[in-house]
C-alpha cells in the first residue's frame with residue numbers, strides 16, 4: 001500500500017444548492033451531551049445568517065427533559081445550564097413538535113437504543129433522520145434493511161455521515177465510487193478516534209487507564225468507554241461501511257478482538273471507572289512487545305473477501321496505517337479504479353466540533369435537495 005492517493009480532508013466539498021426551501025426545515029434535536037451541545041452551539045452561531053435561515057429548531061431533549069425552544073440561543077443556554085421546563089423527554093412529542101408540513105428532520109445525537117428504535121417509524125412518516133448514533137445501521141442487518149425500506153416508503157433520507165469518521169467523507173466516497181461504476185474490493189484502517197488518540201499518546205510508562213480517562217473527559221469515547229475498548233464501536237463502523245459498499249454482513253460475521261478484560265466487561269457502568277486499572281498490565285505488555293520491534297500499536301478494522309476483522313495490531317512505524325496524529329482516522333479503500341494504490345482518507349475521527357458539523361452538513365443537504 002505505497003504511494004497512495006490521499007484526501008487531506010477539511011470540510012465537505014460544496015454541493016449544488018439546487019432547491020433551497022423558502023420555509024426553514026423544522027428540526028428536533030435529541031441529545032445535548034458532547035455532540036448535541038456542539039450542534040446547538042453551531043446552530044446558535046448561524047443565527048441571522050443564510051445557513052441559519054434554513055433550519056428552525058422546534059424540539060430539544062436529553063434523557064432528563066424535553067422542551068420547545070423559543071430560539072436556538074435559548075435552547076443552547078438551557079441545555080448548557082441544565083435548567084429547563086420540568087417536562088420529561090418524550091419521543092412521542094418529537095413528531096407533534098415537527099408538525100406535518102414542510103421538511104422535518106430529527107437530529108439524533110444520542111447513543112440511545114430507544115431513540116434508534118424510532119428511526120424507521122419517523123422515516124416512514126416523512127420525517128428525515130440525521131444521526132451520529134451507529135445503532136441504526138451498525139447492528140443487525142434486519143434493522144439496516146428496515147431503515148432502507150422506511151426511507152423508500154416515506155420518501156426520506158437517512159443522514160449518516162457522522163456515524164463513521166465523525167463526518168469525514170468516508171461513506172460519501174464509497175457511495176460516489178459505486179455511483180461511478182466501481183466495485184469496492186477492500187477497506188482497512190483506523191476507525192476509532194478515541195483508540196487512535198489512546199495509541200498516539202500511550203507511552204508504556206504512565207498507566208493506560210489514565211489515558212482512557214483523559215479520552216473520555218475530552219469527549220472522544222462513547223458514553224461507556226468499554227464500547228470503544230471492546231471493539232464494539234469499530235465493529236459497528238466497519239458494518240456500516242461494509243453495507244454501504246454492498247457487502248451484506250451480519251453483526252456476528254465480524255471477528256472482534258476486545259481489549260477489555262473479562263473482569264471489567266462484567267461490571268455495571270457505574271463501577272467501570274474504578275476498575276479501569278485492570279487494563280494497565282495487559283496494555284503495558286502489548287506496548288513493550290511492539291516497542292522492542294520498533295512498531296506501533298494501532299486498532300485496525302479490515303473488510304476483504306466478504307469478511308471483516310477488528311483488533312489491535314502491531315505495525316511497523318512506516319506502515320501506511322500507522323500514520324496520523326491525535327484522533328485521526330486513516331482509512332484505505334481499494335476499488336476497481338484504486339486497485340493497486342488505495343484511496344486513503346485521513347482526518348479527525350472523534351470530537352464534538354467535527355461530529356456536529358457532519359450532522360448539520362447532512363441536515364443542510366436534505367434541505368438543499370428538498
Ligand SMILES: NC(=O)C1=CN([C@@H]2O[C@H](COP(=O)(O)OP(=O)(O)OC[C@H]3O[C@@H](n4cnc5c(N)ncnc54)[C@H](O)[C@@H]3O)[C@@H](O)[C@H]2O)C=CC1
Nearest residue numbers: 031032033034035062063109110111112132133223350351
Ligand atoms: N463524541 C464523539 O466524538 C462522537 C460521537 N458520536 C456518536 O454521537 C452520539 C452521542 O455521543 P456523545 O455526545 O459523545 O454522548 P453523550 O453521552 O455526551 O450525550 C448523549 C446525550 O443523549 C441524551 N439521551 C440519552 N437518551 C436519550 C433519550 N431517550 N432521548 C433524548 N436524549 C437522550 C443524553 O441525555 C445526552 O444528552 C453517540 O451515538 C456517539 O456514538 C459519533 C461520532 C463522534
Ligand SMILES: N[C@@H](CC=O)C(=O)O
Nearest residue numbers: 192193194220221222
Ligand atoms: N467513540 C467514537 C466516537 C466517534 O464515533 C470513537 O472513538 O471513534
